[in-house]
Amino acid sequence: MQNNKTDFAYQMVYRYLSRLTNELPQGPAVKLPSLRLLARRLRVSISTVQNAYSLLEKEGRICAVPKSGYYALPQPCNDVHCEGEGLLERYQASTRRADMFVFGADEPTLLQSLDSTLLSIERDLMRHYPCQPDPRFQPFGDIELRTALAAYYTTSTACCWHPDNVFVGPDKTGVLKTVLKTLQLRDCAVLVETPCGWSVLRTLQSFGIRVIEWSAAADGEMDTADLEAVLQRNEVKLAVLSSRLTPLHGRIRDQVQREQLAEVLNRHALWVLEDDSHGGLCADGLSVPLRDLIDPERLLILGAFDKTIGLEAPFGYLLSRHSRSLWHQQMLLRSFRLPPIRQKAIARLYGSGQLDRHLHRLRGALYERMSHLTHMVDSFLGEDVRFLHPHGGATLWLDCQFRVDMGRVFERLLEQRIVIAPGELFSVRGLHQQSLCLSVAADWGQDIESTLVIIRNALLQERLS
Structure with a gap:
């Protein structure tokens, strides 16, 4: 611990503990480090730590529980200052x-989630897979999960997917960054449907990408001529679009509108990234999704599990039929190491019908x-x-x-x-x-x-x- 000659040691410990308790989440009392542990960590005597704890206890910020230790008490928060200027x-x-x-x-699973079911399946799997006999990791994601996703997205012999077309990453943002890197889109122009999720927008900006926002009407209606003009004015490399629901408005785009949209995108030979993170929240199972209308060699599907399963399933995934070797190379370079048992548990949710x-x-x-x-x-x-x-x-x-x-x-x-x-x-x-x-x-x-x-x-x- 850094010394300050103008302060007593217990005052420095007191300030350390004050900041520690201030940063703890509001809620139940949280156990604080023991006297011995904190003395060793801060390189001071146990009596010095005791003095600091006593001062905080007099202020009503912590309490001592016999034979258990010290606990930080929840504090009323009168200061509504929030960090950051933006x-x-x-x-x-x-x-x-x-x-x-x-x-x-935008957290739909706060209403209902599969987190407890997922963790229960994981505990059962741990008994069957107590340790991994093969120390090698699967850089493209667990094969069981990739197989389940391929089956989930296969709707016909014409629109079929295979495990080799599926790649799993730590989260949606990590997978999106892999896409931008693989397609070499740094400093290029990308079209997004606005309003668009801020995490997607900020990820694009972090690559120096020029974001072109295209506004479809809130009711899903769109001006094909306007989109045509936007694409003619700008050398767009990628379009990020939703499948059935318009972003944030939650409106279903008419089937004819989807077909017209796909026709324009295919004619301009763009990469099309279909963001399907919310696809499971759309009950419209009759109309053809955008992905089935796009040139399969220019199609990418980006998804994540947290909006449908819950926060215990943070992984993102990508489906692409284009140049598997190119995706393999990027995934190997990024070397994502994801817990295999959690991935297997998610796969079981798909295979058992529990997710549906x-x-x-x-x-x-x-x-x-x-x-x-x-x-x-x-x-x-x-x-x-x-x-x-x-x-x-x-x-x-x-x-x-x-x-x-x-x-x-x-x-x-x-x-x-x-x-x-x-x-x-x-x-x-x-x-x-x-x-x-x-x-x-x-x-x-x-x-x-x-x-x-x-x-x-x-x-x-x-x-x-």
């Missing part, structure tokens, strides 16, 4: 705080919750916002009827410990400044009606003339 940084910092009501996160049954229940629960939320928004915000009823997904996109300063609305709501997602988060060009996104899967134990009243008041207070 909107995204403040949004992310706010969502991590336990004292905040997060009303703007879960998605049926989850879609039903989201639909019911969405019906309640849209009714309440109509009642409390009807004069201030407009929206279209989503066909799926877990978010409700609201457009303000009047011009407001949404940044100030966001800040006002933070003061009330409410976190919404301003529309500007989902654009790199400052689009959607008069929009906000609410979560259907937010904690329904909160007083939603009162929260909507607070949001309405914030919109009124920040209305621009």
Whole structure:
């Protein structure tokens, strides 16, 4: 521990412990390091640590439990300061705080997840695979999971996939970075459908990519001529698009519209990355997905499990029929090392039909919750916002009827410990400044009606003339 001649040793330990307890999550009491362990860690005497602990105990910040040790007590949080100056940084910092009501996160499995089932399957598998006899790792993902994904995406002999077409990574962002690296898209132009998830946008920007945002109407209608003009003006290498649901709006694109979209993309010979992370949240199983209309040699499917299974399944995956050796090379270079048992457990969810049954229940629960939320928004915000009823997904996109300063609305709501997602988060060009996104899967134990009243008041207070 660094010495400071102007301080007593116990004061330095006290400051260390103060910061440690401040950074602990809000909730149940958390056990602190023992006197002996902390003395060894900070290279001070046990009595010095004891003095620091005693001071914190007098302040009511920790408590001593006989024969157990010291515990940090949950503290009332009066400071609503959130780190970072940018909107995204403040949004992310706010969502991590336990004292905040997060009303703007796209986390459908908060409503229902398969996490406990997944961990139960994993425990059973651990008895069958107590250790891996082969120390070599599988850089493209566990073969059982790749086989399950290939079967899941196969819909006919014309639209079939094989395990060699499937690659598994640590998360969706890691897989997307592999795609950008493999296709050598650094400093190129990429078309995205806006509003677009901020993690995708920021990943593209990190590669120096020029992001071209194409706005389809909220109801899924699109202007093919406008898309044609965008592609003619710009040398676009890749288009990132959804399959059936429009992003964040949760609207199903008409089949004819999908066919027209695919025709334009195929004619321009673009790489098409279909983001299928939310595909399981769309109940429209009759129409043909975008991927079945795209030139298979130019098609990539990007997906993840966390939006359908739960946060215990963080992996991302990629499907591609193009040049397996090229993908093999990149995956080997990145050397993803993923827990094989967890991957096998996810594969069992697919193979047993448990995932399909879960998605049926989850879609039903989201639909019911969405019906309640849209009714309440109509009642409390009807004069201030407009929206279209989503066909799926877990978010409700609201457009303000009047011009407001949404940044100030966001800040006002933070003061009330409410976190919404301003529309500007989902654009790199400052689009959607008069929009906000609410979560259907937010904690329904909160007083939603009162929260909507607070949001309405914030919109009124920040209305621009």
